[in-house]
Amino acid sequence: MIGGGLIYAIAGAILFALGLYGLVVHAHLVRKLIAFNITGSGVFLVLVGLPQRMAGTPPDRVSEALVLTGIVVAVSATAFGLALVRRLYELTGKTRLPNDPRPEP
Amino acid sequence: MSDLPAAPFWMPLLIVIPLAAGSLAFLFGPRSSLGLVAATLVGIWLALIRLILDFNDIGLQLYPIGSWSAPLGIDLRADGLSVVMLGMTATVGSFISLYALGYFAGERVLGGRFWPLWWFLWAALNALFLSADLFNLYVTLELLSLSAVGLVTLSGDRESLAAGLRYLLTALAGSLAYLMGVALLYGAYGTLSLALIAGLTRSEPANALAASLITVGLLLKTALFPLHFWLPPAHGSALPPVSALLSGLVIKASFYMLLRLWFEVFPSALTPVFAQGVGALGAIAVFMGAWLAFHQEKLKMLIAWSTVAQIGYLFLTFPLVAASPADALTAWSGGVYLALSHAVAKAALFLAAGAMLRVTDEDQIERLEGVGRHLPVSLFAFAAAGVSLMGLPPSGGFIAKWLLLDAALSTGQWWWAAVLVLGGLASAAYIFRVLRRCFLAPREHAVFHPVPLIMPIAALSLAGVALALGLAAIFPLRLLEKSAPFVGAAATPPMVVP
Numbered sequence: 001m002i003g004g005g006l007i008y009a010i011a012g013a014i015l016f017a018l019g020l021y022g023l024v025v026h027a028h029l030v031r032k033l034i035a036f037n038i039t040g041s042g043v044f045l046v047l048v049g050l051p052q053r054m055a056g057t058p059p060d061r062v063s064e065a066l067v068l069t070g071i072v073v074a075v076s077a078t079a080f081g082l083a084l085v086r087r088l089y090e091l092t093g094k095t096r097l098p099n100d101p102r103p104e105p
Numbered sequence: 106m107s108d109l110p111a112a113p114f115w116m117p118l119l120i121v122i123p124l125a126a127g128s129l130a131f132l133f134g135p136r137s138s139l140g141l142v143a144a145t146l147v148g149i150w151l152a153l154i155r156l157i158l159d160f161n162d163i164g165l166q167l168y169p170i171g172s173w174s175a176p177l178g179i180d181l182r183a184d185g186l187s188v189v190m191l192g193m194t195a196t197v198g199s200f201i202s203l204y205a206l207g208y209f210a211g212e213r214v215l216g217g218r219f220w221p222l223w224w225f226l227w228a229a230l231n232a233l234f235l236s237a238d239l240f241n242l243y244v245t246l247e248l249l250s251l252s253a254v255g256l257v258t259l260s261g262d263r264e265s266l267a268a269g270l271r272y273l274l275t276a277l278a279g280s281l282a283y284l285m286g287v288a289l290l291y292g293a294y295g296t297l298s299l300a301l302i303a304g305l306t307r308s309e310p311a312n313a314l315a316a317s318l319i320t321v322g323l324l325l326k327t328a329l330f331p332l333h334f335w336l337p338p339a340h341g342s343a344l345p346p347v348s349a350l351l352s353g354l355v356i357k358a359s360f361y362m363l364l365r366l367w368f369e370v371f372p373s374a375l376t377p378v379f380a381q382g383v384g385a386l387g388a389i390a391v392f393m394g395a396w397l398a399f400h401q402e403k404l405k406m407l408i409a410w411s412t413v414a415q416i417g418y419l420f421l422t423f424p425l426v427a428a429s430p431a432d433a434l435t436a437w438s439g440g441v442y443l444a445l446s447h448a449v450a451k452a453a454l455f456l457a458a459g460a461m462l463r464v465t466d467e468d469q470i471e472r473l474e475g476v477g478r479h480l481p482v483s484l485f486a487f488a489a490a491g492v493s494l495m496g497l498p499p500s501g502g503f504i505a506k507w508l509l510l511d512a513a514l515s516t517g518q519w520w521w522a523a524v525l526v527l528g529g530l531a532s533a534a535y536i537f538r539v540l541r542r543c544f545l546a547p548r549e550h551a552v553f554h555p556v557p558l559i560m561p562i563a564a565l566s567l568a569g570v571a572l573a574l575g576l577a578a579i580f581p582l583r584l585l586e587k588s589a590p591f592v593g594a595a596a597t598p599p600m601v602v603p
Contacts, residue, residue, distance in 0.1 A: 009292070016285055023278055029270065036277050043285045050292025062177075063291065066240050070284065073247045080251060081273055084258060088266045098267050 005052030012045025027102045029085045029095050033078055040074040113159055116168045116181040118152040119191065119231045127224030134217045138209075142202050145224065153195050157584070160188050165588055167237070180298070182237035184588040186441060189581050190234045190361055193445050197353045197452045198227055200567040204456050205346045207557030208463075218259055219346070226252035226350065233358050238297040239287045242362055243280060246326070250276035253355050256347045257339050268338040275325060275335040279359075282322030289315035299370055306371045316374045319366060326359035329383075329420055330390035333413045337397075340409040345459025348405060352412045353452035357444050360419055368426065368437065369590045375427050384424035388524045390417025395531030399538060403468045404458050407535055408451070415447045415494065418528060421509060421521050428516035435515075438585050439508030442574075445581065446501025450493035450571040456564035457487040461543070463556045470539060475547025482561035484543050489568035491536035493575070496529040501574025 019039025026032050044067045051060040089095055096102075126145040130138070160166055160183060168181040183191070205223070209216030229248035236242045254276065258269035287297070293311045294302055306312050328336040336356075340348050367375055394414025401407040422440025426433045460483040465472045477484050493500035506525050513522040547553075574581075 016281075020278065020281075023274065029274075032274055036274070036281070039278070039281050043281055043288055046285065047288040047291065050288060051295065053292070062297075066291075066297075069240070069244060073244065077247065077251060077273070077277055080254070081270070081277075084254075084266060084270050084273065087258075087261065088263070088270060091263045091266065097271055098263065 004055070005049040005057070008045045008049030009053060010049075012042045012047075012049060015039070015042030015045065018042075027096045027100050029088070029097070030082070033081045033085070036081075037074060037078060040070065044070055113155070113166065113168065115152045115156040115159065116166065116183055116235050117170060119149065119156065119235065120181075120228050122148040122152065123224045123228035123231065127221045127228060130224055131221035138216060138220055139206065141220075142206060146199050146202060149195055149227075150199070153191055156183060157188055157192070160185070160587070161584070179241055180237040181235040182299075183235055185585045186361070186365065186588070187234045189441060189445065189584055190357065191231060192581070193357070193448050194227065194230050194234070194354055196570060197350070197448050197567065200563045200570075201346050201350050201353075201452060201456070204349075204459070204560055204563035207559035207563070208344070208346050208459065210557055215259060215344070219256070219344075222252045222255045222259075223350070226256065226355070230354060230358060234361065237299055239290065239299065239302070240297050243284050243287060246283070246358065246362070247280055249355060249358055250280065250326070253351060257343045257351070259344055259347060264338075265342045268335075268342045271335050272339040279322040279325035282318050282325070284322075286315040286317075286319035286322065289318070299365065303370050306373055308373050312371065313374055316366075316371050320363070323359045323363050323366075327356050327363065327416060327419075328413065329416055330386050330393060330413065333390065333394075333416070336413060337406060337409040340412060341403065341406040345405070345455055345462065348409070349452040349455035349459070352409065352455060353448040356412070356416065357448055360416075360444055364422070364437070364440065367423070372590075375423075377424075377427060380424040380427035383420050384521060387417040387420030387423075388521075390414060390420070391524055391528040392417075392531060395528065395535060398535040399531075402470060404462060404470050404473070404539065405455070405468055407470065407539065408454050408458055411454075411494065411532065411535060412451060414528070414532065415451065418506075418509075418525070419444055419447070421513075421524065424518065424521060425509060425512040425516065428512075428518060432512045432516050434586065434589055435508050436512035437589060438582055439505050439512060441585055442501065442508060442578070442582065443505035446493050446505050446571060446574050449567060449574060450490040450500070450502060453486055453490035453564055453567035453571055454494070456560070456567060457483045457490065460556050460560040460564060461487070463560070464553050466552070466554055470542055472551075473539065473542040474545040475543075475551055475553070477543040477545075478547065479553045480556070480561060482565050484540070486561065486564040486568040487543075488536075488540055489565075490571050491532075491540070493568075493571040495533045495536065496525075499575040500572050501578070502571070503575050504578040 016039055019035045019042055022035030023032055047063050047067050051063050122145055126141055130141055166183040170179045209219055229245050229252060233245035236245055254269050254273045257272055258265050289311055291297055294305045296302060325332045340351050391414050394410050394417060398407045398410035401410060419440060422436055425436035461476050461480055462468050464480050493502035496502040496506040510522050510525055
């Protein structure tokens with residue numbers, strides 16, 4: 001029988017796709033970083049949900065440990081990215097990459 | 106295998122030593138550099154030599170960290186491929202460290218930022234080459250990318266910040282695609298261990314989707330055409346020792362993962378169409394990279410575009426291995442050896458270029474006139490490393506291309522042989538463009554600044570290693586062959602030191 005885990009996995013796959021889309025289409029660097037976090041959350045949902053896709057499966061400790069590690073990595077990467085964006089803003093007054101071809105909003 | 110009383114601790118030492126060095130360098134700042142560099146290099150080499158000797162005597166090495174074995178603990182694992190990649194990192198890394206001592210001698214602030222990040226990057230590389238499971242590979246790959254981005258943005262100017270951010274966002278997207286593939290594999294098979302998954306994978310949609318996500322993520326990180334857009338600005342705008350380690354070592358990590366995963370974990374998904382497709386992308390990269398390298402105004406951008414071209418060669422390994430089992434080992438060894446000799450030659454090229462640019466104080470190829478007279482050692486290093494990139498004898502690049510040519514001809518794939526030969530000519534074009542400038546007489550009023558002696562010496566020694574790889578190829582090739590994936594090594598159980 002299909003368990004609740006599968007719903008999380010499917011939601012995760014949708015979030016992953018949405019996040020990647022956001023990462024590509026947005027020019028604003030903070031939006032890109034938010035999109036990266038949404039993508040990451042999607043992966044974590046799949047990582048936890050997929051092993052428990054059948055009803056009655058006990059929670060998988062290994063995948064929980066993996067997600068915890070993944071969250072630590074994502075938080076550090078986001079903090080580092082934000083620090084770089086702030087420095088770029090101080091230097092150029094812009095929150096986008098200098099040679100981004102997209103028109104200014 | 107139940108109890109492991111005295112497993113050799115050389116593998117964890119290879120990770121702990123640079124990690125400790127990074128923390129100490131961060132705590133004590135630039136004061137500590139000389140003694141710390143010497144102690145760390147000696148430590149890493151001792152551990153590595155012991156590991157190589159043990160591997161040579163006993164074979165595959167396993168080490169469960171803290172005696173907790175997988176799946177709860179983390180296993181370290183070293184086979185021929187890992188050992189050769191560790192050796193590559195140690196060789197290139199040592200010369201880059203010596204060079205950096207000279208390069209940052211007058212710039213304490215920059216040096217204080219460089220050393221911790223560089224040691225952390227080295228620790229991440231060693232950990233990646235020793236990883237035995239898919240998730241550990243992900244974590245080490247992220248550590249590698251974060252320290253690499255930090256190194257790109259070292260100088261903190263507008264250009265390097267923009268290049269660093271572009272690199273960071275690309276690297277993060279690549280790792281998440283990889284992690285999604287890992288999540289699917291874990292959901293399907295319930296294990297992360299490379300060795301266990303290798304026995305389980307079948308041709309099925311979930312497996313194909315996971316393999317595609319992992320491959321696209323890693324191709325993005327290895328910067329294969331058309332996913333190379335982030336590489337030239339990042340490698341071209343960084344400081345020379347950083348460019349050397351990015352082009353030489355960092356991109357080899359994701360290439361190593363591709364080799365490991367495709368040939369050992371899911372060889373069932375290696376269809377002829379996929380292999381020829383990746384090879385075709387590689388061939389386009391070879392010619393487009395060389396064309397753009399030839400037309401650069403700045404020396405470091407020229408070398409960065411040459412990296413794009415050389416990455417293309419690495420991917421010719423895939424169609425050559427996939428063609429026939431009889432020639433798979435030759436093609437695979439050729440691919441690994443090419444990665445090895447490119448690491449050494451490209452790092453030497455960037456180090457030599459760094460010394461030449463320090464002398465002329467401007468990153469313009471036009472300004473190099475007269476460098477041949479003022480910095481003959483660096484220029485010789487540049488030329489010798491160029492010989493390896495072109496694939497001329499006696500150099501590592503020659504041996505690697507010879508192995509690949511051999512595989513191409515004996516599997517009847519003459520088109521890849523043509524790419525290998527013509528690509529060498531294309532690299533000669535951009536190398537000679539630089540050499541020609543350097544041999545011209547200096548302009549009037551040209552100012553040449555002095556450089557610390559260690560910089561040209563380190564570049565020359567590394568170029569010497571690039572040539573020596575052609576003369577002493579037998580040792581690394583034998584190590585590779587010892588546990589290569591195509592000689593039935595996968596079937597033999599791993600040996601643990603009693």
